[in-house]
Amino acid sequence: MRRTDRLFELIQILRDGRLHRARDLAEALSVSERTIYRDMDTLAGSGLPIEGERGVGYMMTAPISLPPLNLTAVELEALHLGLEVVRRAADRDLQAGAKSLAAKIESIVPEHRHAPPEGWGMAVYPFAEAEGGFQHMPLLRQAIRQKRKIWLVYRDEAGRSSQRMIRPLQLEYWGRVWTCPAWCERRKAFRSFRTDRMETVELTSARFRDEPGKSFSDYLASVAPSDSAP
Structure with a gap:
């Protein structure tokens, strides 16, 4: 064997x-x-x-495992590229997870599928703009999981700062920056906040429920393209 x-x-x-x-x-x-x-x-x-x-x-203890997978060379390259993106463009917890996952993959793939000495031949997109918001990612993920409101000091594109109380709904990555769609208690509307423009992020004890008009499904409906012709 x-x-x-x-x-x-x-x-x-x-x-x-x-x-x-x-x-x-x-x-x-x-x-x-x-x-x-x-x-x-x-x-x-x-x-x-x-x-x-x-x-x-x-x-x-607490095992999480996947069924056996047969990966093609292209799928394996895509997986390695994704892990490299996470390793360079995420917070420390996700970076550590990407590193350990890559080690697990390397330990079980066949010899001829291992990364060549010169690497996979991929250029990783520069993530300088995204790095500014990495410090807030663990706290934002916790708030989303626990449905807890965030007190936020935010700097807009013009450099003006404002204070907000928000209900964070999701984290999204757009190639250069991470954003956090949320319900803004101040504006009484959905807003999308760039994590690299967040100056202060504080987790509050206030929790929120999926109220009609303020839930993640409502947010998705608000940004969905209209079926009607322009």
Whole structure:
């Protein structure tokens, strides 16, 4: 059995969340216990939530896994490009996630599909404009998940600052900048705020519900193209 196949089989075994002894794993895969120890170090090093030690056993906690995928060369290049974009143009949490995900992919793809020494031959778009708003991304994502209002000091295109209380609905990337569509309590309307123009972002304790006319679905309806002819 190839090592990549064996690592995949180990993941499938550990997905049940129970404790497995190295001896039993070695017998199931017809390898030595020393091989199992090395494989476990590899899986843990790739970022999988594996706990345990030699002589006790191993288990996977809170696993999130995908079914087997067969990727074409073009799909693999697209995946690597996307990870490179995230690695350069996102906040630290997402950068770390992109790095660990790339390591996992490299550990299981066939030898002939690994990145060539000269790289994938892709130019990554300059993300200087987007970087200004990265510091706010973790807090914005938290507010969106928890439906909590944000107190915001925002600088517009002319450089004027204003204070807003907003209901953040989503984060969107437009090639150069990230924006946050939101319901603005001050304007009583939907507004889209560029994250690189946010001077101060504070998470408040005030939560919001999906009220009619203020929800994300209402926002999508407001920006959808009209069916009527101009």
